[in-house]
Amino acid sequence: MPVAKIHVLEGQYNEARLGKVSRAVQNGLISALGIPPEDFFQIVHVLPRGRFLHTPSFLGLNYSDDLIILEITFISGRPKEKRLGLLKALNDGVVAAAGISPDDLLITLSETPGENISFGRGLAQRVHISDKDPKATYADHHGRGERND
Numbered sequence: 022m023p024v025a026k027i028h029v030l031e032g033q034y035n036e037a038r039l040g041k042v043s044r045a046v047q048n049g050l051i052s053a054l055g056i057p058p059e060d061f062f063q064i065v066h067v068l069p070r071g072r073f074l075h076t077p078s079f080l081g082l083n084y085s086d087d088l089i090i091l092e093i094t095f096i097s098g099r100p101k102e103k104r105l106g107l108l109k110a111l112n113d114g115v116v117a118a119a120g121i122s123p124d125d126l127l128i129t130l131s132e133t134p135g136e137n138i139s140f141g142r143g144l145a146q147r148v149h150i151s152d153k154d155p156k157a158t159y160a161d162h163h164g165r166g167e168r169n170d
Contacts, residue, residue: 022138022147023050024062028090030073038119039065042089045118046111053107054099075127082124089115090127096150097132104130 025046027039034042043063050056075084091111108128116123135147 022060022062022140023054023056023093023095024064025050026064026066026092026094028066028068028073028092030086030088031067031069033086034067034119039067041118042115045114046091049107049111049114050093053110054095054103083122084127085122085125087119087121087125088127089119089121089125090129091115092129092131094131094133096135096138096147098150099132 027042027046029039029042043065046063047058047061050060051058073088075088075090077084093107093111107130111128112123112126115121115126135150136145138145138147140146
């Protein structure tokens with residue numbers, strides 16, 4: 022159930038370029054986390070300069086007007102290695118798709134327990150996915166393949 026929020030500066034990304042970024046984000050989630058293609062939730066924010074504020078450099082990285090701030094929220098429980106792999110997959114894919122510097126993608130990952138998410142009807146459809154057992158897999162709860170929430 023990852024939800025991706027893509028924040029960009031107004032005037033830097035036309036619809037075609039935003040579409041490439043969107044597809045690269047979804048492909049990164051599919052390849053790194055094993056989510057199904059139909060598990061697709063994105064919000065794209067195109068912000069005026071006065072509402073998209075950032076430092077020009079930080080930690081030896083240099084940011085341009087092409088900077089993308091990408092927030093991903095998903096159900097907790099994935100191991101550290103899986104999350105680190107996701108960061109790499111997202112950077113590789115988005116940088117190639119958008120034609121930006123690898124410095125120009127700031128990613129934040131946020132995890133939340135399954136009981137904090139409703140896909141509709143006021144039900145917590147993923148409440149059974151435990152954030153207390155990081156070794157639990159999707160198969161443990163559904164009897165098939167990798168976790169794909």
